[in-house]
Amino acid sequence: LFVEQDLAEGQGVMVEGNAAHYLGKVMRKGVGDPVLLFNGRDGEWLATIAEAGKKRLALALDRQTKEQEMTPDVTLAFAPIKKGRIEFLVEKAVELGADRLQPVIMNRSVVDKINLDKMRAYIVEAAEQCGRTSVAEIAEPMKLDAFLKVREPSVPLYFCDEEGGTPAPEAYGPPPATILVGPEGGFTDEERAAIRAAPGATAISLGPRILRAETASLAALATYMARTDW
Numbered sequence: 020l021f022v023e024q025d026l027a028e029g030q031g032v033m034v035e036g037n038a039a040h041y042l043g044k045v046m047r048k049g050v051g052d053p054v055l056l057f058n059g060r061d062g063e064w065l066a067t068i069a070e071a072g073k074k075r076l077a078l079a080l081d082r083q084t085k086e087q088e089m090t091p092d093v094t095l096a097f098a099p100i101k102k103g104r105i106e107f108l109v110e111k112a113v114e115l116g117a118d119r120l121q122p123v124i125m126n127r128s129v130v131d132k133i134n135l136d137k138m139r140a141y142i143v144e145a146a147e148q149c150g151r152t153s154v155a156e157i158a159e160p161m162k163l164d165a166f167l168k169v170r171e172p173s174v175p176l177y178f179c180d181e182e183g184g185t186p187a188p189e190a191y192g193p194p195p196a197t198i199l200v201g202p203e204g205g206f207t208d209e210e211r212a213a214i215r216a217a218p219g220a221t222a223i224s225l226g227p228r229i230l231r232a233e234t235a236s237l238a239a240l241a242t243y244m245a246r247t248d249w
């Protein structure tokens with residue numbers, strides 16, 4: 020369960036609101052039951068429910084069960100996609116270990132607004148589900164030209180190009196890394212030219228078929244994360 024509070028030896032944690040409802044009513048946990056907690060900073064902790072009220076639960080921390088994980092410094096920059104598919108993309112990107120999600124608005128984007136609170140809730144849920152102790156960040160959407168301007172030029176930019184490039188597994192180098200995926204309608208010629216001209220950019224291919232934007236994002240991330248030598 021995700022909590023905001025610091026987690027440390029001897030500390031008590033109060034759980035309220037949706038989290039208390041989830042533990043008490045959905046999971047039917049009560050006094051004496053164990054619960055695993057994380058806050059994105061202090062690893063994972065085993066806690067025991069010490070008091071259970073209608074709206075709040077008091078938990079006592081027993082011991083740390085996982086050190087804080089170090090995820091590779093990998094950003095997925097992607098054009099926002101339609102409702103239903105973006106939730107899937109965010110959830111799977113978290114499972115695959117992305118550290119940061121950067122929505123980038125492009126000319127052929129069909130969506131230019133994102134409910135960041137909802138996305139953050141999906142990120143936390145996905146982290147809970149897959150046992151991550153870190154919580155991926157999601158940034159405010161920005162336009163492609165702004166993204167190209169503010170990005171750190173020393174961080175390699177692997178740009179997924181449906182028109183072809185170096186096969187992803189051959190192109191990738193150690194973190195940090197940014198993977199950029201285009202919108203449903205693909206990149207325009209001007210966008211492709213601007214991205215190719217950016218320092219540290221490499222066009223990568225994910226195979227001969229045109230993948231959906233979310234498939235491309237996840238294939239590119241999975242291929243990167245499958246490397247165990249960094």
Ligand code: SAM
Nearest residue numbers: 179180181200201203205225229230231232235
């Ligand atoms: N129209 C489909 C959709 O609705 O999702 C396909 C969209 S495809 C043009 C979206 C993006 O996925 C592309 O801009 C590119 O970044 C990436 N992509 C798709 N297939 C790819 C491939 N074979 N290699 C590299 N990138 C690919």
